[in-house]
Structure formats: structure tokens, C-alpha cells
Amino acid sequence: MEDNLYRFILLLALAGTILGLISGITAAWLPYLRSAKSVRRASSFLLLLAGLALAAGLLTDAAYIGIGIRGSWWAVEGMALTVLPLLLAVQLGVGLLTMPRLARLRRMPEEEIVRSDVLADPWLTVPLLAGAAGSGLHLVRQLFAQPVLPGLTEIILSQGLACLLAGIPLIMARRRHRLVLAGRGRRKAWQRLLKHTGFVVAGAAVVMAVFVVYVVAGGSASKLPEAYDMMNHDGLDEGGGPPTQLAARGEHAGHGAAHSGAGVEVAELTGDISAPADVRFELTAQRTELTLASGAKVEAWTYNGEAVPELRVKEGQMVEVVLANRDVEAGVSIHWHGYDVPNAMDGIPGMTQNAVKPGESFRYKFRAKQTGTYWFHSHQQSSEQVEKGLFGRLIVEPAEEPSPYDVEETIVLHRWKTDRGYRTAFGLEDGTRTLPIPSGRTVRLRIINTDNLSAAYLLQGTLYAVTAIDGTPIRQAALLPENTSFQIGSGGRYDLTFRMPGGPVYLKAGAADDPEGPVLVLSPDNDAPAPVFQPPSGSFDPGSYGLAAENGVTTKTAKFDREFRMIFGNRMGFYNGVFHFLWTINGRVLPDTPTFVVKEGEKVKMTFVNRSLAEHPMHLHGHHMTVLKHNGKRVATPWITDTLNVAPGDTYEVGFVADNPGMWMDHCHNLYHAATGMILHLMYDGVRPSYEAGTRSGNLPD
Template sequence: MFEYVLTFLIFFIWWIVYYRAKKTCLPQPKEHLLKHLNKLRFWLWPAMIMTGLKFAAGAVLWNADWAFVEDKAFIQWPLYALSISAVFFFSLPVLTSRKLSELHAKLNDGSNGYLNNRILVASFSAAFYAAACSCLYMLFLSQSPLRFSSFITIWIAFGILMGTAWVSRRRQFKELQHSLNMDHRVTYKQRLIRFSWKCLLVIAITSIMVSAGLISSRLPDRMSMMDHGRHDSSGSPGNHSHHGSHAEASSISAENIESISVASLRGPQTLKPDRTFELSAQKKLLTMPSGETEEVWAFNGLVPGPELRIQEGELVEVTLVNIDVEDGVTIHWHGINVPNGEDGVAGLTQNAVMPGEQHIYRFIAEQTGTYWYHSHQQSSVQVAKGLYGTLVIEPDDATVLEDVDLTVMAHPKGTSNGTTITLGATGKLQRQTVKPGKTVRLRLINAHNMPKMFYLSGASFKVTSIDGVDLNGPEWIQNQKMLLAAGGRYDISFAMPDHAVSLTHSADAINERSEAIVIAGNDRDQPLPGREGPVFNPAKYGTPSSVPFDADTVYDRNFTLVLDNRVGFYNGMMTNVQTINGYVFPNTPSLMVREGDIVKMKFVNRGFMDHPMHLHGHHILVLKRNGEPVEGSPWWTDTLNVAPGETYEAAFEADNPGLWMDHCHNLDHAAAGMSMHLMYEGVYTPYEIGSATVNKHE
């Protein structure tokens, strides 16, 4: 962020320098000329120093990862270096030369003078235009890997600006000489006409470019999710000893792999289910905690939807009924590695369920832990409207359960379903009564688009699982705040003390209207305010244990995903687009794998917003965070929050064939282009998305 802001400050300061340099070339009284020269010298040094800071900041970023500076090294740095060199060689000698002193001596008080030196202005204009091109690049073209088209566009633009400036200054100097010789000056009216023509030209060019961008960015009316972007294999499958029988399978060519539809990758269809649920999606007027009435879209009339509790190993059947949601709905089982055909992504694994229709999901609960479900038809809209709920899979070994098991969902509505505890703008303090000595498990779920901080005050606790996967050897900690990714889950456990315990989003004092949950032996006790402590770090928590792959593993596929943001056009709108490797959906790359591949992924966040990356159908093992290996318990996750400036390396086994979404779970970011797919060879989808279908773009 510092380097980003610095780029715009450099542009502003070099504009001042350029402006002052132009002023010295106009006939004016001696005192005015000296004033402009002094101000030119004054602003020149901050401009030079800040440009030097730009290079220093780039060096720091380079040390973190090459992806942070790749485009800067080929575009911004050469632009600055070229222009600064011109200032050193051509402008500084003039500003400190004996001729300039002689000019001062010749000018009498009240006489006119000016610097007749186009080179002086040209070098400052080069620095200004270099700063301008750097800003334009960062705003509209920022990307990694760098594309040649962007590289050549910026350098051509810089050349055109410099050529135009040189011709313009040459004409102005000729007019100036002519006016001095003929005692004739360009009138104010003439200057105004010229300025107006320039403005009209800029407006015309800008209008054409904006119109072209808006039109070309519109998403297709109908398209297959398979037909987008570049199919990135990033390394061909090979004969690696850690695969065993996969070595032979890897030698089979992609053409010989039998094609299979996602529609056939379903859960058991003929067996009798152990647990059945029906979820009805409908519109409803709901009274918010503020007292206002709001239309929500709800499952079974509740926001969150009903809490689903099932046991490990059970065959689950969920019937989704759409009563009156015109846009259609689906259900995605967030974090549960269901068969691909049960994943609930409209246009990829099924058609959206339209009003009056129903769809049956079936899967075996092979995992345990805390999960949630939500609609994946235009999820940025439908989740915000209320189509989400919690899901808990309890282990079949009941001896490991705590005495008290509570699910806590942080979500923006502040409403409750009567079972799940809401942590948010409920308008009143939430209370739970638990006797001292009892063991308590809190299942924390973040249904917001942004990371949320959780404070547990009044008791030591353990973080027992992340995203449904138990940690090895969790340790007792206290006063550590937990930053939970959007879509992520933490399970924490503690023994109930003889005083009140609180769970909040801040360490502020608690009153009866706080956004907090108080757990106590009665309904009166108030906890003490929480204390600010360090942020819980999963990479250094728990006890190490064996993992299926690590830094020494030879991986079949290696993918790098560079996350960024810039101003651009998306689906007919000008917005802050969210990019992966410089592209937005549907031009983002598709990650191609083969069943059995061991895949390594590297995430680099070049932007200034958090990106909780969520891969459907798989859990990934975090290997490194900011270049440092994970030292504690194996850290498995399905929603990895990549903060600005952070890098992660993670790995997984491609063991769940299908076509899977991989997207930012800030759902507004997914809707602005930060979405892609993991595609298994030989798998196809018969479904399509677009305005001409029932399936909507994210």
C-alpha cells in the first residue's frame, strides 16, 4: 500500500516541478523569474528523494517475491531511471550554471527575462510523464505475469507524450521569439481556443476508449464454464516415486481418458438415506434487530437457515425447494468435499432451481467438523439476502464431544434461527448459561465478506480445528485474538471457569447492547473487558505430525496465482476489478489436473484487499506463509485468507474428479472477476451460464 500511495505522490510532486519549469520559460519580471527558479529548486529535491524511495520500496517487495515487482522492473523503474538521468545530465547543470548567474546579473529591476532552454523543460516533462504513465499503469493495467501488450502500450504512450510535448514546446518557443521581435503576443482568447481544442480531443479519445471498454467487457449471453481463459497445466504429469501406481497412469495421454459428465458424479442415488432435510427458499419480510422491516431470501423462513446436524458416515439427503425466488437458487456445501455433481454451483455442476422446482442433493458425510451451506447462484447477491445456514458433522465416536456444543455464526443480518447463536448487530447482548467445570466447544463461522476478529476473554482456550480439520496437539492460549477468513471456521474449546466468559469482535467493555456473547453460570454476571493480545497464528500453533507432502515433494503440477486489483471494465461497468494473474473471469486461467496428481499452489497478493481463496471439493495443506515453513500442527484449510503483501504455498492431492470453482470468498470480489476453475482431464459439464440461461454469472 505504501508503494502504491508513493506512486501517486511522486506524480503530484513531479507535476509541480514541471509546472515551475514551464514558468521559467515565460517572459516575466526579474523577481518573478527568480521566484519560480527558487521554487523549482525547492520542489526538485523532494521529487528526487521520493523517486529514490520508490526504488527502495521496490527492492523490499522484490525480496518478498518477484511477482510483486515484475511489471515495475520492466515498466516503472526504466521510466523513472530514464527521466531522472535526463534531469541529472541536462537540468541540474543549467540550474547551477554560471550562465544562470549571469542572467540574474543582466536583469535590471523591472526588466523581463526567461530561460530559453527547451532541454531544461524536456527533462522535467520526461519525469512528469514517466510518473503519469506509472500511475496510469497501476490504475488500469497492473498485472503479473506481465503481458507484452501492456508493456508496449505504456512505452508507446510515453513516447507519444514526449513527442507531443517536444513539438508543443518548440512551437511555443518560436511564438515567444516572434512575439518579442514583433512586439506581438498570443492573446488570451487564442490560448483559450487552443486549450478548448485540446480538452475536446482528450474527451473524444477518452469517450471512445471507455465506450469500447464497456462494450467489449460484457459477459457472453451463453457460455460453458469450460470455455474460458487459458488451460494451464503448469508441468506435465511425470513418473514420481511418491505416487506408486500413479506413475503408470501418468503416462496415459489426455486423449485416451474417457470423458465423463459432472452430472454423473453424484452421491449414492439408490440407498436409503440416514438423514433427510428439506430446505425451502422463499422471500420473506423480516423484522431486523433495528426494528426496520426488510425483505430477505431465506431457507425455511429463517436467517440463518436451519442448523443441520448429522453424524459421520451418514448418507444425507437434502431436498431444495424454490418457492418464489425468481433468479433461481442452489445449495453449495462449503468445505464439504462432496462428489462434484452435488457441489451446487449453478452453470457448472447443475442448473439453478427455479420457482416451483426442486433438486435433491445426496452425499455421505465422510468428514467431521464445522461447515456451512449457501446458495451459489449469484452468491454475492443471494448470500447477502440471507440464503445461508450452518452444518455440523459430529464424529461417530461420541466420547470426544464436549459437554456444551454451540455454533456461533458472524453474519451481517443480526437475526437468529433459534439454534445457531448470532454474533453481530443483534441489538442486545447474547447470553448462554453454562455451569462451571463444564467443557465448552464454540464453532465459529464467518459468513461476512471480510475477515472478522474474534476475542474470547475470561478463559484459556484451545483452537481444536480449522475449517473442519482437527489440529494436532493444540495448546492452551489466552488473550489471543483470532482473525477468521470470510467463509472460514475455527472450533475453540475451554473449561468453563467460575466467572463469566465473553466472545466479541473487539476488546471493548461489554454492556447489554454489545455485539457479544456472554457465557456464565447465571444470567447476570458480566465479564471483564478483554485484553489486546497477539493475533493467533495457525502456522506456529500445535504439534507437528506426518503429512502426505512437504517442501521436498516432487509435484506433478505447480501453479502460481497472483491476486491483484485495478480499475477496469467488467460486464458493461467500470469498476474495481479483482484479477487473477492479471485477468478477470472468463479470461482467468483454468488449472488442469489429472486424478492422482500432487498439486502445489502459490498465492501472491499484490493488491490492497484481503482475498480469502476458496477451492471447492478439496482441502489444501499450507506449507509456507511469507516464505517461512509451517512449524506447528499440519494446517489444512478450504478457505485461505491471503492478506495484502502476503504469500502462501499450499498443496493438495487431486482426488475428487470434477470441475471445481476456485474463487475469492469475498463474494463481491468473485462477482468482480476473481473466479476460476480447477478442471480434471476428461470431465465436462453439460450446463451453461449467461443471461440467456437460468444460470447467472457470479
């Protein structure tokens, strides 16, 4: 519901801008009309446009009120406090000043209707132009600079800008009215411009100077510090819960004191790893040239020189992985995506370890307690390193149980940068691959999306069930209707199961009519015809599938110890000295994003609100989230995930139990968004940092 309302609001802002400009310019030409007939015709046209503009404004108000009534007031609070006052003032002006005057114009006698002083009345023009300015400001803020949780300064500045935008046409209209009364209102445009050339040049110089100052100051102020620890934030958010020692020390003695005193360091949070390893792997990060099935070449960085290596272990085993770095100069790490390892094994340079530089190594060791489909990747400059190939598969099988499936296939979707441009592939297969499977066999497909964007999939030729999401099994997973599509966000994983039919089964990433994208053909006779995909009949909804997850946060009476909210926006600005299109959390980017502080054992609720123009797959390290509500409504079957894709306009409420002490990243898994600061941290009370991030240490996590 909310996503449609947000799109509707955008359309209304665009319509209000266009209608205001057309009507304002038309009203400005009224004094130049010679006949009463022309004036009446123009007045009728203006009355219609003004009515439509007013209707657009009133519908905008109603949409915001509707969102607020549905329990999401704080999702629109920023716009309501910074832009809506101007829109309301303009609506009053159009409704009470402009439209009555236009209506009177149509009834005036001919000798009065053509009088220049009447037609140059500022209140015929100003509200319409102010409406265009207000709607334009509204549109720009919606697209490029959403106000989120605004402070008093931002509210005052926004109202000042709004008054300036509305005041400019008022000053111009009043001046022209005086000129018309003095008989000098018909001066040609080029004459007016020539007269005020000095003013125009001076104004342009001021604008240019302000722009230069903005570029220099903004670029300098956005530079990340040479050295910082990952807890060094301006805002510690306790989520409305009981006071924490961490926040108290930080508030009363500065951030440095918050890192000292009693507690445990991140480096000590290894879990019990005293037992010898049951399985041991060695992974070497190195530069490699890969070749896709099409022949396209990839200048890749890989583990062990291969694309998407697999680590397969059994539940309960002690796993040891030794990471070495042969020649990746920036350093590397391994983050176990979706696997809730102890904090010191999470693989975040500057937070849980130092980056592994060329010639160095690091040992990861943890007990395999979760079964399912997972993956691993470097978290050092991950926007670049994951794209180049520093990732692999982690499959954890049940300890004693034999697999109930005859055939298993793990499919990893990735977008490679090649010598032929970007190519999307299943592993290295960027075309069609055929896999022979006899009919009657039970099949499990493990699908992993390592791309930065979500991907839609079609599995056609059989009925199938989604038996796990992000490694967590779904109880009583039923067969979905024929031609049901499904979508996996960046970092997400689905397990699909079915019985192989007598004919071929086709899996495709992308739209049915998209000729690009990889295709997997499962064929009982290895001689399947070319795939022809049908448009999907519906889309899989995990919120109404199988049995609901049951844990400490799913009951309707569950009480949360802390509640946090994350509002996603976008704006133009600098990050680390470079001008970017920024993706923000609560209006800020790292290191100014808040740090969420919790205590071990607490029940925590997070609310994600996407007010930006893009989807954001939110990934919380070290924990699994249970999805409780979508767009204000409780989902029928809460499900468990570690990477939740939040589409534009969407709102989700998720809950989890704080049962894994440490310092944890919570970030957008579109890694380009994370690289420009769409990151915050979940911090346990009593945990102290062990490492330093920044260029001095070479630890550069994103």
C-alpha cells in the same frame, strides 16, 4: 515484508507525483523572475525538490529489486516492464540534465543568471514534469490498473503512453524556449488560450469521442454470452506439467472438441450413493421476513423460513438433503462450503446442476467423511442470495466418540440489509446476548463468518485455544496469551475451546473500542456487568501454532506435478455491459480467466499474490489447501484450510493433492468480487461438462 514494501511503493509514487508537479511548475516560472537573488533562491529550492524526487525514484527501484530478489519477481514483473522504463529514463534526466543545470544557476554571475533564454532552458523543466507524469502514471496503475503478466502489445502500448506523457511537456517547453528567444515569451495565459481556442475545442472533442467509443465498445464487448459451458475459456493452463488430453483436443480442434470424446460427465460424478440415507433433511427456499433482536426488519430469502438452520450429522452417515424452491424466482442451489463432496453434489448452477426453479426440487446425497464445522449456501447469484439469508450450518460430529465438551454454541456472523440500514449480527442478535454457563464447564464455540469481509474477534475473560480451522483439527492446540485477537476471512470457520471461569467471558466482533457490532456474554450467574473490551495484546497466527499438518505436500522435498499462480489486481472496466471496479486474476475476469488443468493423483501447488487494494478470501471447491509459505518464507506450522484470506501485498503458496475429479470453482469469497468475474476453474483431465450457464438456461453462478 512484501506488503510493507508495496505500501512504501505507493507512498513513493504519491510523493514523486507531488514533488514533480511542484518542482516542474516552479521551474516553469524561472523566466519570470526579475532578480538574481530570486533566481538563486528558487534554484536552491528546486535543487532540493529535484533531489527528493530522484531519491523517491531510486527508492522505488530498490523496493522492486528487493521484492524480485526475494523470489517474487513475477509479482512485480508487470510494473517493471510497463512503467519502470519511464521512471528510469526520468531519473537519468533529473540526475544528469536538470540537477547539474540548477547547480550551475546558483554559481552564475548576476548578469547571466537573469537571462530569459537561460532560465527557459527546457531541460530545467521537462525532466521534472516528466517525472511527475511518470510517477502519476505509476500511482494510477498501482491503484486502478495493475499490469499483470503483460504481453508484448501491453508493454508497447504502455511505453507509448509513457512517451506521450513525457513528450507533452518537452514540446511545450521547447516551444516556450523559442518564444522567449524571440522576445515573445511573456504573453499572458489568457491570450495564449484565446489564440489556441480552436485547438482546445478540437482536442476536447477528440477526447469526448474516444470516451464515447470506449463506453459503447467496452460495454458491448464485455457482455457475457447468452449460453456457455463452464469450460469454455480461451486459456487452458497446464501448470508446467505433462500434457493433458483436454488441452491437446482444445488446441488442435477448438474448444467444442475438448468437450467430446472419451471421459466422464460431471453429472456422473456422484460418488457411491447406492446405500439408503441414514439421515434425511428437507430444505425449502422461500421469501421470509426476519426480525433482528433490535427490531430491524429483513426482507429475507431463507431455507425453511428460518435464519441459519442447522444440519447436524454423524461421521460416516449417508446424508440426503432435498432442496425445494417455493418462490425464489431466479432459482437456488446448495453448495456445501468446505465440504469435499463428489463433484455432482457441489451445487453450482451451470457446472454441477441446473438451478432449482420455483416448484422444482433437487436431491443432494453424500457420505459424511469429514468431521467439523461447515456451512452451506446457495451458489446461484450468491452475492445477492447469501446476503439475503440463503445459508445455514453443517455440523459433522465424530461417529462414536462422545463430545468432550459440556457446552457447544455455534455463532454465525452475518451482515444483514435491513429497513434500518446494514446491521451486523450473530445470527439474528445484533446487540448483546447473555448465555448462562456454570463455571468449570468445558466450552466449544464454533464461529462461522458468512460476511463478504474478514472480521476481527475478541474473546476476553478467559484463556482459550483454537482447536480447528475450517473444520480441520489442530494438533496440540495450546492456550493463547491473554487478550489475543483472531481474524476469520469470509467463509472461514474457527473452533475455540476453553474452561468456563468464575467470571463472565465476552466475545465481540470488531475493534475493542467499536460501539457497534454484536456481543455474546457467557456468564456463570446470568448477571454479568456490561462488557468493557481491552485492546488486544497480540493476534493469532495459524502459521506458528500447534503441530504442523502432515500430508503429501508438506515435506520440504515434496515435488509438485503442476504449479499455478494467481495474481490479484484491480482495474476500472466493464463487466456484462456495466461499468465496475473490477477485481482480476492474472489481469482478467471470467470468462477470460485461465482454466487450471490437472490429472487425478497429482500434487498441485498454487501461489496467490495480492497486488490489489482489497483482501481476497480464496475458496477452492472440492479440496482443502495446505498453507506452505507466506511472503516467500516457509510457515513454521503448515495448516489446512479451504478459504484462505489473502491481504493486500500478501503472497501465499499452498499445496493440495488432486483427489476429487470434476470441474471446480476457485474464486474470491467476497461474493461481490466473484459476481464481477473474480472466478476461475480447476478442471480434471477426462471430465466433460453436463450443463450450460448463461441467461438462456437461467444458470447464473457467482
